[in-house]
Amino acid sequence: MPGGNEPRSYYVGMDVGTGSVRAALVDQRGTLLAFADQPINQWEPQFNHHEQSSEDIWAACCVVSKKVVQGVNLHQIRGLGFDATCSLVVLDKQFRPLPVNPEGDSRRNIIMWLDHRAVSQVHRINETKHSVLQYVGGVMSVEMQAPKLLWLKENLRETCWDKAGHFFDLPDFLSWKATGVTARSLCSLVCKWTYSAEKGWDDSFWKMVGLEDLVTDNYSKIGVIGADVKGHGLACEGQPVTSRLAVICGTSSCHMGISKNPIFVPGVWGPYFSAMVPGFWLNEGGQSVTGKLIDHMVQGHAAFPELQAKATARGQSVYAYLNSHLDLIKKAQPVGFLTVDLHVWPDFHGNRSPLADLTLKGMVTGLKLSQDLDDLAILYLATVQAIAFGTRLIIEAMESAGHSISTLFLCGGLSKNPLFVQMHADITGLPVVLSQEVESVLVGAAVLGACASGDFASVQEAMAKMSKVGKVVFPRHEDKRYYDKKYQVFLKLVEHQKEYAAIMKGD
Structure with missing residues (x-):
């Protein structure tokens, strides 16, 4: 590592999210020195079809990377790390974009992660009851790659x-664009493509679901594995690393927990061996479009124009304004108690975990005739609480299967919202740890770039040197009884929704 008077080393972390590409320049101590972001295009040619352009995304990556390295000696930039959504990129044999739409528009060559076009395909895949499905929570999600591939075929x-000629998970497409190497990451293939770090590909699965053509040439179209990063044990302030649940909360929320031995959790993806931390099994729960749901509820409300005007006048985001507005109207009670008779079931885009039911819909009960700013603020609060109750449901499913979780580690855009963080602490009853660097996803990508550079012996060493705990948000245990009652209502909502569906299907 550079010491004394030697020049500093820098790393670039790049995060390709659903709506934008963000980049950061990070030094060897994990300090974020420069930041840039650039929006990326999305197309929704019909309901549940969501597409992007790999050329548009790569152009945005180039724009932000040039911005963050301005004024820096490029020889001091030692590594680059990407993270991205698990969208499917399709290229021909000459690496040119191919259309994933009936219109034949080859610019739109990405089926986005949130695309639900492959509903009948995923049903047929799940009906096979193939053994690989044990490793994705018992049933495959429509958001994974096999159903999308079958839809294209x-x-x-x-x-x-x-x-x-080539089907890439988006992060692997980005590393290919940056290096010219088509090797795929173990994380992508294990988590979204049914690859096993222990056994490799299972030919029988691809043949059984009608994608036998991918088996040819040793799966060259979907994945030649790159070098695995070998690591060591992780130190963890007196708590085993297996007691941590990482919650990455942006447009959607992902819940990542690891174990020494495989744990099979119905409705929760995995167990995936060595997919996140070498030598450990990963389980990944998730809630689809959580950040998007909050936007949807707030922006669709009649009082939204008034909210926008007031937030702009105060120089605040609409969510910072809503948080302060809730503090104004709560009077003497804790803010969470404002939703005593307003309850939300958050699965407006189906349930990823732990119910694994993409037919579920959103529910709101307790609406009034008024539609003022107070009503909007309380609906926003109820939606944030519903997402936290969804996290509690995932944690309970993981714990009943054998996980033992004592701490939440939150990162991503929603982790910057103090109300979202406090509600997760209060509703799960667990302390929430936040990174010192609010852009922790970008620092994480830079950590991988630093490890790839050879400046650190392992991911763990790079993590220890480049990431630090910022603060811990503790649950208000005195409010536990209130949230336990709201959680009972939360579970009743989905129970009732299933009953309504059964009534409507009945004779």
Whole structure:
């Protein structure tokens, strides 16, 4: 490592989210020195079809990387790390974009992670009850890659499937663009493509679901594995690393927990061996479009224009304004008690975990005739609480299967919202740890770049030197009884929704 008077080493972390590309320049101590972001295009040609352009995303990556390295000696930039959504990128044999749409628009060559076009395909895949499904929570999600691949084969055979040379998970596409190497990451293939770090690909699965053409040439179209990063044990302030649940909360929320031995959790993805921390098994729970749901509820409310005007006048984001407005109207009671008779079930885009039911819908009970700013603030609060109750449901499923979770580690855009963080602490009853660097996802990507540079012996060493705990938010245990009652209502909501569906289907 550079010492004394030697020049500093820098690393670039790049985070390709659903709506934008963000980049940061980070030094060897994990200090974020420069930041840039750039929006990326999305297309929704029909309901539940969501597409992007790999060329547009790569252009945005180039824009932000040039911005963050301005004024820096490029020889001091030692590594680059990417993280990205698990969207599917399709290229032909010459690495040119292929259309993933009936219109034949080859610019739109990405099926986004949140795309739900492959509903019938995922049902058929799950009906096979193939043994690989044990490792994705018992049933495969429509957001994974196999159903999307099958949809392309069945719907765009001539314009896309027959011409395809390469199917990439988006982060692997980005590393190929940066290096020219087509090797895939173990994390992507294990988590979204059914690869096993212990056994490799299972030919019988691909043949059984009708994608036998991918088996040829040793799966060259979907994945030659790159070098695995070998690591050591993780130190963890007196608590085993297996007691931590990382919650990455942005457009959606992902819940990442690890164990020494495989734990099978119904409705929770995994166990995936060595997919996140070498030598440990990963379980990944998730809630689809949580950040987008909050936006949807707030922006669709009649009082939103008034909220926007007031927030702008005060120079605040709409959410900072809503948080302060809730403090004004709560009077003597804790802010969470404002939703005593307003309850939300948050699965407006189906349930990823632990119910694994993409047919579920959103529910709100307790609406009034008024639609003023107070009503908007309380609906926003109820939505944030509903997302936290969803996290509690995932934790309970993981713990009943054998996990033991004592701490939440939150990162991502929503972790910057103090109300979102406090509600997660209060509703789960667990302390929430926040990184010292609020852009911890970008620092995490830079940590991987630092490890790739060879400046650190392992990911763990790079993490220890470059990431630090910022603060811990503790639950208000005196409010536990209130949230336990709201959680009972939360569980009743989905129970009732299933009953309503059964009534409507009945004779």
